[in-house]
Amino acid sequence: MKLYRKVSTTLVMFAVTVNFALAQDISEYVSKYTSENGKGYLQPLGDAFGANLNSGFYHSANIPMVGLHVDIELVTMSALIGDDQKAFTATTEDLFSPAQTVEAPTIFGSSEGASVDGTGGTSYDFPPGFNMTMLPIAAPQLTVGSLFGSDITIRWVDLDLGENWGRLSLTGWGIRHSISQYIPLFPVDVAVGFYRQSFKVGDIVDANATFLSAQASITRGIFTIYGGLGTESSNLDIAYTFEDAEISQTVSFELKAENSVRMTVGFALNAGPLMLHTDFNIASQKVLVLGIGVGI
Amino acid sequence: MKTRFLFIILMLAIVSTGCEKRSFTFVLDIKQTQIYNIDQIGPFEIGRVVSREDVLAAADIPKDARIKDVKIQSVAINTKVLEGNQASKLVATATINDLLTGKERVFEDYSVPLTGLLGISNPFSPVSLLLDGGIDALKDKIQGYVKNDDFYDYELILEGNTEPANQRLVAEVKLKIVATVKYEECLDVLGFTSDGEPCSDVTDETM
Numbered sequence: 001m002k003l004y005r006k007v008s009t010t011l012v013m014f015a016v017t018v019n020f021a022l023a024q025d026i027s028e029y030v031s032k033y034t035s036e037n038g039k040g041y042l043q044p045l046g047d048a049f050g051a052n053l054n055s056g057f058y059h060s061a062n063i064p065m066v067g068l069h070v071d072i073e074l075v076t077m078s079a080l081i082g083d084d085q086k087a088f089t090a091t092t093e094d095l096f097s098p099a100q101t102v103e104a105p106t107i108f109g110s111s112e113g114a115s116v117d118g119t120g121g122t123s124y125d126f127p128p129g130f131n132m133t134m135l136p137i138a139a140p141q142l143t144v145g146s147l148f149g150s151d152i153t154i155r156w157v158d159l160d161l162g163e164n165w166g167r168l169s170l171t172g173w174g175i176r177h178s179i180s181q182y183i184p185l186f187p188v189d190v191a192v193g194f195y196r197q198s199f200k201v202g203d204i205v206d207a208n209a210t211f212l213s214a215q216a217s218i219t220r221g222i223f224t225i226y227g228g229l230g231t232e233s234s235n236l237d238i239a240y241t242f243e244d245a246e247i248s249q250t251v252s253f254e255l256k257a258e259n260s261v262r263m264t265v266g267f268a269l270n271a272g273p274l275m276l277h278t279d280f281n282i283a284s285q286k287v288l289v290l291g292i293g294v295g296i
Numbered sequence: 297m298k299t300r301f302l303f304i305i306l307m308l309a310i311v312s313t314g315c316e317k318r319s320f321t322f323v324l325d326i327k328q329t330q331i332y333n334i335d336q337i338g339p340f341e342i343g344r345v346v347s348r349e350d351v352l353a354a355a356d357i358p359k360d361a362r363i364k365d366v367k368i369q370s371v372a373i374n375t376k377v378l379e380g381n382q383a384s385k386l387v388a389t390a391t392i393n394d395l396l397t398g399k400e401r402v403f404e405d406y407s408v409p410l411t412g413l414l415g416i417s418n419p420f421s422p423v424s425l426l427l428d429g430g431i432d433a434l435k436d437k438i439q440g441y442v443k444n445d446d447f448y449d450y451e452l453i454l455e456g457n458t459e460p461a462n463q464r465l466v467a468e469v470k471l472k473i474v475a476t477v478k479y480e481e482c483l484d485v486l487g488f489t490s491d492g493e494p495c496s497d498v499t500d501e502t503m
Contacts, residue, residue: 095474096370111321118370120427121435122367123367124369125367128320
């Protein structure tokens, strides 16, 4: 029974793109922050989460002109957290005297936090971070083709996480079209793709991501080297009700990711129906992708 | 069949190495407000009893949390001038009265202008001249409550007079104390994602 719980917990964790930073009560993390500090604290999460959503969509630019091919995958995307994402400039809040500005940890930053002294023995503690080196998420993915050198990709998850969270849903789609099919004997497969995703957790988390990419690949035997250039945008909106003995107010943060252009380089292995691939995405937010699946 | 086998092997590898308990630190504010209704000519003194239950009700601390530290973040005051008031300024002193350790002043002779519209509360403003002894006493009481080693009430006394003295003072005065509790809690995380400390089995400070 214990093993079953462990397996199911892990599968759910991977399959529904939940990671621990989002799986806990967000208000517990940022309950101290109700204004601009909250945005600074959470902004790296928006950047990393958006970059993750826009990763792992392709591992080849080869799209046959026509014929049935189906790929079912589990794709893990891990945003690598840099030192520049671990601190932000924060200001004391909530009647602390005198007001002071310091470097404080973001949600990915030091677990030690920061503290400043005020008058008469008072102190202000800034919330610590979670000392994270990467933010992994995972999603099941289905790609179906081909018609006129095009295929479609779908990501979809819908789960009830209970009354505290509500429903978790991930809805994503993408469409690709082969460009190299128009260029006879062109040595490299080339395609363009457009992807859109929506990720929601109850009324608390609402994220959207858009990705447009040009992709290229070369296949030799069972090995494929692939890469691409893309432009992307994403936003992560977080809202929660902040309650204490005196007040109840809704606090919300709209986090627009800083990522805009990314380059992808990757390597895939296609051994019969089994597919393994990995790629690295170079942008202001770096992402490492690992995928495993079966294809026919 | 081979694919399914590989998938199972991968998942078992994730299961065996994936989740572990790591300790993380959280910071939580406890906000307590005491209300003093004054209708007086000359010096006044009003006490408000604060119980452990009052403080814990304002603190949403998980049951398995380990308390690391408690600090006083701020003491703030606001006023609401009521009908009949003739005073333009209040000079107030706040004192914590603990049955075990005695009285300590939190602030002394602090001037508060009695401005604003009749019946409308002014915003809270921080008391800038706080006294170490009173702040330490407040901190010790709240720390004792959240660590479960102090079960006795304390009294927060507000006293003072008007300036000039002996005018009729009709007002509602609020004292707001914000304390910060820093605590550790163990969470299940993917071990490779975080440098958080592995959880120890220390229980002596567990709530």
